[in-house]
Amino acid sequence: MVSIDVWNASVDFPIFDAKTRSLKKLVLGKVGGKIGTEGKVPIIEALNDITLSLKEGDRVGLVGHNGAGKSTLLRLLAGIYEPTRGSARIDGKVAPVFDLGVGMDPEISGIENIMIRGLFLGMTRKQMEKRVDDIAEFTELGDYLQMPLRTYSTGMRVRLALGIVTSIDPEILILDEGIGAVDAAFMEKARDRLSDLVRRSGLLVFANHSDEFLAEFCDTAIWMDEGHIKAQGNLREVVTAYKGRDPFENFSQETLRRIGQSPALSTNGGDHA
Amino acid sequence: MVPDAPSTRSWGRAFADIRQGFADRELWGHLGWQDIKQRYRRSVIGPLWITISMGVTALGLGLLYAVIFNNDFATFLPYVAVGFIVWGFINGCLTEGMETFIANEGLIKHLPAPLTVYALRTVWRQTLMLAHNLVVYVILLIVFYGDLSKPAYTLSGKLCGTEGAGFCHPGLGWGALMAIPAFVLIAINGGWVTLLFGIISTRFRDIPQVINSLTQLLFYMTPIVWSADTLFAGTHPNRDWAKVLFQFNPLYHFVQIMRAPMVGQQVSMVSWSVVGGITVVGWALALGALRNYRARVSYWV
Numbered sequence: 001m002v003s004i005d006v007w008n009a010s011v012d013f014p015i016f017d018a019k020t021r022s023l024k025k026l027v028l029g030k031v032g033g034k035i036g037t038e039g040k041v042p043i044i045e046a047l048n049d050i051t052l053s054l055k056e057g058d059r060v061g062l063v064g065h066n067g068a069g070k071s072t073l074l075r076l077l078a079g080i081y082e083p084t085r086g087s088a089r090i091d092g093k094v095a096p097v098f099d100l101g102v103g104m105d106p107e108i109s110g111i112e113n114i115m116i117r118g119l120f121l122g123m124t125r126k127q128m129e130k131r132v133d134d135i136a137e138f139t140e141l142g143d144y145l146q147m148p149l150r151t152y153s154t155g156m157r158v159r160l161a162l163g164i165v166t167s168i169d170p171e172i173l174i175l176d177e178g179i180g181a182v183d184a185a186f187m188e189k190a191r192d193r194l195s196d197l198v199r200r201s202g203l204l205v206f207a208n209h210s211d212e213f214l215a216e217f218c219d220t221a222i223w224m225d226e227g228h229i230k231a232q233g234n235l236r237e238v239v240t241a242y243k244g245r246d247p248f249e250n251f252s253q254e255t256l257r258r259i260g261q262s263p264a265l266s267t268n269g270g271d272h273a
Numbered sequence: 274m275v276p277d278a279p280s281t282r283s284w285g286r287a288f289a290d291i292r293q294g295f296a297d298r299e300l301w302g303h304l305g306w307q308d309i310k311q312r313y314r315r316s317v318i319g320p321l322w323i324t325i326s327m328g329v330t331a332l333g334l335g336l337l338y339a340v341i342f343n344n345d346f347a348t349f350l351p352y353v354a355v356g357f358i359v360w361g362f363i364n365g366c367l368t369e370g371m372e373t374f375i376a377n378e379g380l381i382k383h384l385p386a387p388l389t390v391y392a393l394r395t396v397w398r399q400t401l402m403l404a405h406n407l408v409v410y411v412i413l414l415i416v417f418y419g420d421l422s423k424p425a426y427t428l429s430g431k432l433c434g435t436e437g438a439g440f441c442h443p444g445l446g447w448g449a450l451m452a453i454p455a456f457v458l459i460a461i462n463g464g465w466v467t468l469l470f471g472i473i474s475t476r477f478r479d480i481p482q483v484i485n486s487l488t489q490l491l492f493y494m495t496p497i498v499w500s501a502d503t504l505f506a507g508t509h510p511n512r513d514w515a516k517v518l519f520q521f522n523p524l525y526h527f528v529q530i531m532r533a534p535m536v537g538q539q540v541s542m543v544s545w546s547v548v549g550g551i552t553v554v555g556w557a558l559a560l561g562a563l564r565n566y567r568a569r570v571s572y573w574v
Binding site for chain 2: 075084107112121
């Protein structure tokens with residue numbers, strides 16, 4: 001059974017190299033987590049008292065301002081950060097795609113990066129060798145796969161990363177914002193593969209600022225604000241509350257039909273947590 | 274409702290980390306190879322440079338110190354070379370091991386994986402380097418086999434038992450195979466060194482600097498380019514002190530258990546006991562650190 005459960009979890013980052021004095025001014029700022037200064041080491045309270053339960057079939061969009069804790073929450077859900085307070089339990093094979101520049105070695109070729117990423121995600125060498133052709137075809141990178149990753153553009157890296165995670169049948173797919181860097185034609189192609197994957201694999205958590213992407217892949221949403229969950233529920237309602245307008249109004253009839261939504265929203269606002 | 278919340282700090286999770294780390298051997302095996310290939314990516318002769326640089330260093334220092342200490346270079350050169358090879362492995366596990374989590378920051382923050390994977394990656398990389406360096410040993414063995422296999426040979430080249438000859442060594446034989454369990458034991462120690470010092474260094478970034486500045490000193494304190502035989506053969510008034518003091522250097526015992534069988538010398542049971550004891554204590558400390566701070570590493574990097 002694929003599921004993620006988080007109970008009253010908080011994530012506090014100790015910042016060892018920061019001067020407390022200069023950080024005090026930042027407490028007044030609006031961007032980023034709350035900065036605690038009681039201890040010797042300044043602490044950034046990136047996430048505060050998060051409780052949520054995701055199960056198979058959930059497709060969750062994550063919205064919120066920069067520094068609201070979206071990426072940190074994704075890392076918590078991926079098991080990279082274990083909560084400093086509270087607890088979390090993740091059942092299922094996780095495949096995360098974060099900031100696409102990092103986590104891949106720029107000096108080695110695309111093929112070798114595919115292999116390493118695959119091994120990290122729990123595949124064997126043999127299984128990955130079988131998938132290389134499929135990934136090469138899907139990403140349309142062709143001979144570029146032999147080139148070192150540093151020669152790739154951002155979009156090409158996104159293609160590679162998406163190619164890898166969509167080829168390995170993960171049970172929990174966690175996608176951060178970077179995905180938007182690919183062109184429309186490729187996104188069209190990735191859409192089918194991703195929705196297919198989501199249907200099979202059960203759980204998707206997706207952070208994005210684009211209404212179209214969110215509408216395409218998610219049916220529920222979480223609104224993160226200053227490190228806690230501000231609202232959680234139906235995608236359309238949460239996004240409407242977050243943006244102050246119904247994002248679906250501007251969609252074309254064709255898009256609406258595909259995602260199965262009506263042009264007008266009857267209820268107002270998300271259910272505030 | 275919180276169903277028996279799994280605690281971050283538990284022995285179960287620490288052992289699960291190690292178990293899972295070993296299970297991912299394809300991953301760290303691949304990463305270790307990748308590191309070696311990457312280091313020599315655009316060079317013409319590639320990893321052969323590891324062998325060449327070891328050969329040149331061992332040859333140069335072997336000749337120099339054979340002259341300084343008035344030793345027979347046919348037996349002293351292999352001694353220095355093997356000492357260097359073993360030291361290279363120990364030093365690599367220590368200096369690269371303590372920075373393993375810092376060096377893998379990108380991966381740790383982007384992909385969930387057991388910490389043990391990164392420790393094994395480091396130890397495996399050092400093992401591959403050692404394998405390359407063993408080529409030097411094989412060549413020296415071919416050249417100097419006659420001198421090393423002579424029973425009761427001395428590093429000074431003088432006849433066993435004569436004035437200033439130093440220790441008499443049994444000579445190379447099947448006992449050389451004891452180098453294999455010795456290596457395994459040293460590699461097991463590499464595991465705890467990497468985990469323990471890796472965790473400490475990630476939190477306290479001064480530690481790598483401290484250890485780096487100490488390794489140079491430790492290298493000269495440990496009998497590698499000089500031999501304990503010289504202490505016993507010499508006539509300096511303080512040599513009785515020196516004979517006892519260098520035994521307190523644990524690294525001497527680590528080098529000795531592997532080097533001695535490879536050059537036809539005898540290992541005292543003291544050396545095996547010291548290394549065995551350190552293995553147990555070291556792993557106990559590393560497990561403790563893993564239990565308490567495993568989950569903190571991704572916050573600290």
